Amino acid sequence: MSLAGITKSFGAIKALDDVTLAVEPGEILAVTGPSGAGKSTLCRIIAGLERQDQGVGRFGAEEFTHLAPGRRRVALMFESYALYPHMSVRENVLSPLRAPGGPDRQLDHDGTVMEMLKLLEIDQLADRSPSALSGGQKQRVALARALVQDPRILLLDEPISHLDAKLRHKLRGEIRRRLMRRSTPSIWFTPDGLEALSVGDRVAVIDEGRIEQIGTPEDIWLRPATVGVARLIGDPPMNLIKGHVEVKDGRFLFIRRGMTLPLPPHLVPVARHKVEGRVTLGLRADGVSVVAPGTEGTIPGEIYSHEPFGKHDIVTFSIAGEVRVKIKTRDQSSFRIGDAAALLCPAEGMALFDTETGKALALP
């Protein structure tokens, strides 16, 4: 399935701006972005519930964006469930299999449906009506109904966002396993950047209607294309610090008040074109660590706050009283607020952006 130049406005709001992407057979593309980024609008346009102002969608060479929703063979699982209130859970899940134009109507699909209800841990609710279900249970029925179909594309709009953490964790892996065993392409829409990295073969990051980056989870994590992508992905997200580049004694340095950091070799070629220009340094929270004050090659500062989480700690480090850097650490030492300390920044997990454009620095 491919989209080319999809644009959509609601009055003065440009919900989608020239969106172009492709999903391969059997591939899961995760689309993530903040609230209002345009995810639902994109999903609704592919499903035919909304009409684009410009652009086309195709299955292979065949255009589908002029077809009525019922003729597209798109399976859509909504965030808002859209279950038939007069049908039981079992009948809701069966409904697309029995619909005209669906798979063989003579077959008994009960086995398939019950297997899916078991997987989603709602088999005991098979005979209930949707009005007697909790929000999370309704979400699982809607998910079951999408997963039993054999569509040309499967669209999952925030499929697990209303479930508790344990079930979310279980289903992420289970659904991914199911989707990977089919040749249907799928798009999984979620505002949760880390969920997108964990479920997508590739991830598209969308912001203000524009695709900011499409890449493998590794690309998105290690090489965010924009400040917007860096801000969205990570828990806590990448630290972003404004400053400039200077060259001293042949060394390339990132400089701001209270902070001088030699740039690692992989950033020197791009920094060369930005000397004295305004840049934003990105530091991954789990790349940096807190060490004893005075350690060579570190940045001095103090402990600003400390949140113990059990499995790891989040330490906020203050530089010159004005920059706060979040650090995710497994270091068990006691961090006392106000203590002098130093920040060690290894080359990995460091990125440089152009402050004006917000784009990652690249070779000209």
Ligand SMILES: Nc1ncnc2c1ncn2[C@@H]1O[C@H](COP(=O)(O)OP(=O)(O)OP(=O)(O)O)[C@@H](O)[C@H]1O
């Ligand atoms: N029917 C509509 N009428 C007017 N504006 C709309 C309509 N639908 C969406 N918008 C606007 O278009 C933009 C994109 O909305 P959309 O619902 O696609 O975002 P989203 O990424 O799905 O957000 P969320 O994660 O909060 O669901 C927003 O600014 C929204 O207010």
